[in-house]
Amino acid sequence: MVRVVVPSMLAAQAEGRQRFSIDGGTLGEVLHALPVADLIFNERGDLNRHLNVYVDGIDAHELGGLSSSLADAQEIRVVAMVSGG
Amino acid sequence: MTTAGGITEMWGKPHLPMRQNRLDRIGTAPVSCLHSTEARSAIGVLALVGTSKGLFLLQGDEDRQRWLVDGPLLEGWGVYHATRDPRDGMMYAATNHRVYGSTVQRSGDGGRTWGRSKKIGLPEESQLTLEAAWHVEPGWPDEPGTLYLGAAPGVLFRSDNGGETWEVNRGILDHPTRPRWLPGAGGMCCHSIQLDPRDRRRMYAAITAAGVFRTDDGGESWTAINRNVAAEFLGDPHAEVGQCPHKLLLHPARPERLWQQNHYGVYVSDDHGDSWARVDGNGLPSGFGFPLMLDPGDADTAFVIPERSPEYHYSSGGQLAVYRTRNCGDTWQLMADGLPKQAWSAVLREASAYDADSLYFGTQSGSFFALTDGDRWVEAVRHLPPILSVEVTAWSG
Numbered sequence: 001m002v003r004v005v006v007p008s009m010l011a012a013q014a015e016g017r018q019r020f021s022i023d024g025g026t027l028g029e030v031l032h033a034l035p036v037a038d039l040i041f042n043e044r045g046d047l048n049r050h051l052n053v054y055v056d057g058i059d060a061h062e063l064g065g066l067s068s069s070l071a072d073a074q075e076i077r078v079v080a081m082v083s084g085g
Numbered sequence: 086m087t088t089a090g091g092i093t094e095m096w097g098k099p100h101l102p103m104r105q106n107r108l109d110r111i112g113t114a115p116v117s118c119l120h121s122t123e124a125r126s127a128i129g130v131l132a133l134v135g136t137s138k139g140l141f142l143l144q145g146d147e148d149r150q151r152w153l154v155d156g157p158l159l160e161g162w163g164v165y166h167a168t169r170d171p172r173d174g175m176m177y178a179a180t181n182h183r184v185y186g187s188t189v190q191r192s193g194d195g196g197r198t199w200g201r202s203k204k205i206g207l208p209e210e211s212q213l214t215l216e217a218a219w220h221v222e223p224g225w226p227d228e229p230g231t232l233y234l235g236a237a238p239g240v241l242f243r244s245d246n247g248g249e250t251w252e253v254n255r256g257i258l259d260h261p262t263r264p265r266w267l268p269g270a271g272g273m274c275c276h277s278i279q280l281d282p283r284d285r286r287r288m289y290a291a292i293t294a295a296g297v298f299r300t301d302d303g304g305e306s307w308t309a310i311n312r313n314v315a316a317e318f319l320g321d322p323h324a325e326v327g328q329c330p331h332k333l334l335l336h337p338a339r340p341e342r343l344w345q346q347n348h349y350g351v352y353v354s355d356d357h358g359d360s361w362a363r364v365d366g367n368g369l370p371s372g373f374g375f376p377l378m379l380d381p382g383d384a385d386t387a388f389v390i391p392e393r394s395p396e397y398h399y400s401s402g403g404q405l406a407v408y409r410t411r412n413c414g415d416t417w418q419l420m421a422d423g424l425p426k427q428a429w430s431a432v433l434r435e436a437s438a439y440d441a442d443s444l445y446f447g448t449q450s451g452s453f454f455a456l457t458d459g460d461r462w463v464e465a466v467r468h469l470p471p472i473l474s475v476e477v478t479a480w481s482g
Contacts, residue, residue, distance in 0.1 A: 009160075009161045009162075009182070009184075009185065010185065012160065012161075013201065038188070038201075038203065038204040039182075039185040039186060039188070040185075042186060042206075042214060043204060043205070043206025043207065043214055043215060044206075044209070044214065048184060048185065048186055050183055050184040051184060080184045081184070
C-alpha cells in the first residue's frame with residue numbers, strides 16, 4: 001500500500017478525500033486507480049502537462065516515469081506545477 | 086451514490102456540497118441594487134453565471150431588482166458555459182482547468198452536488214486532442230438524455246445518456262474543409278449549437294474560425310453556410326470557410342431566421358443560413374463584438390454589445406453599451422441607461438442571455454447586469470471573477 005496525496009481541487013472531485021491508500025506495482029497503476037485519474041491523465045494516457053508527481057520526495061521523471069516500480073515507496077504526491085497558474 | 090435529483094452511480098461519486106454563500110460574501114454591493122437575504126419571492130429568474138473561478142447562481146425576483154447569490158460552485162474551474170436543461174431540470178457545466186483539463190459536470194439538485202462525465206476524448210487517428218469544453222446544448226424535447234457539446238478544436242460531441250459519455254460527431258471531425266479552419270484568439274472553439282424546433286434533422290454549429298455549418302440529416306453531413314460573410318483576415322475575404330462567427334442564434338419562433346455576430350459585422354439570414362445580409366451599419370459604432378441577444382416575441386429585434394475593433398477588445402468609445410434593432414438591422418438604438426458611462430469593458434460570446442421578459446449579461450470585470458422595466462439596466466452583482474457565460478431560466482420557490 002502506498003499513500004497518495006492530491007491537491008485540493010482534485011479532492012473536491014473525490015468527496016473531499018485528499019489522501020488515498022492504494023496497492024500497485026508501478027506508479028502508473030497507482031495513479032490510474034485514483035477516482036480522479038481522468039483529471040490527471042489526458043486522453044492519450046499521458047500525465048497532464050502541468051502536473052508533477054513526487055515519490056517520497058523524488059520527481060517521478062527521475063525514477064523512470066509511470067512505469068517505475070514503487071518497491072518500498074511510502075508516499076506519492078500529485079502537485080500542480082507553478083506553470084499551471 | 087446518494088445525491089438528489091436522480092443522479093445515478095454512472096456519474097461516479099458526488100463532489101463536495103456547495104457552500105451556502107450569500108450576498109454578504111460577495112463584497113461590495115452595487116449602488117444600483119440593494120442585495121437581500123430575505124425570503125425568496127415566489128417566482129423569478131435564475132441566472133447561471135459561469136466565471137473563470139467557478140459557477141455562481143443568481144436568483145432575481147420578478148422585477149429583477151433584487152438578487153440573491155449562491156457560489157462559487159465548482160470552485161476553481163473555468164465555467165465556459167452552464168445551462169439548466171428545461172426537460173428535466175438538470176444543470177450542466179462545461180468546465181476547464183489549466184492543470185486538470187476539460188470535462189462536463191452535472192447536478193441534479195440545483196448545484197448542491199456534482200458529478201462529471203467519463204473522460205472525453207477524440208479518436209487517436211484524428212491526431213487531435215480535446216482542448217476545451219465550450220458549450221452544452223440540451224437536445225430536442227422528444228429525445229430526453231440527448232445533449233450536444235461544442236468543444237475545441239472545432240469539434241461537436243453528442244451524448245445519449247445524460248452526459249455520462251460523449252461521442253464525437255464524425256461529420257464535423259472529418260469535414261473536408263477542416264484543413265482550412267483556423268483557431269481564433271480563444272482557440273478553435275465550437276461555441277454555438279442551435280437546434281431547429283420544427284425539424285428534428287436540422288441543426289447548426291458555429292466554429293471559430295471555420296464558420297457556420299448546417300446539417301439537414303441529423304448530423305451525418307454538414308454544409309458550410311458562410312455565403313456573403315466577410316473574412317477579411319483571409320486572402321479571399323468571401324471564402325467558403327474560415328469565417329469567424331462569434332455567436333449564432335436561431336429565432337425560436339421563426340427558425341429560418343438566423344442572427345450572427347461575427348468578427349466582421351452583424352448578419353441575418355432568412356433562409357436557414359443559405360445567404361446572409363450584413364446589417365451593422367446605421368447606428369452601430371462598430372461591427373465587432375461577441376454577445377448576441379434576441380426577443381422571442383419579435384424576430385426583427387436583436388441586441389448586440391459592440392467593441393471598438395478586433396485589435397482593442399473593449400467597449401466602443403469607452404462606454405459599455407447595448408444596441409437594439411427593431412427592424413432587422415435597418416437602424417440601431419443605444420440602450421445604456423443604468424450602464425457605466427466610462428467603462429473599458431468587454432462581454433464574452435457566452436456571457437449574455439435573454440428570456441421573454443428581459444436581457445442579461447456579465448462583463449469580464451465581474452459585473453452582472455439585468456434589464457428592468459423602462460429599459461433601465463441594473464447592476465445586480467459586481468466583483469465576481471471574470472464572467473465567461475450567462476444562461477437564464479425561470480424559477481419558483
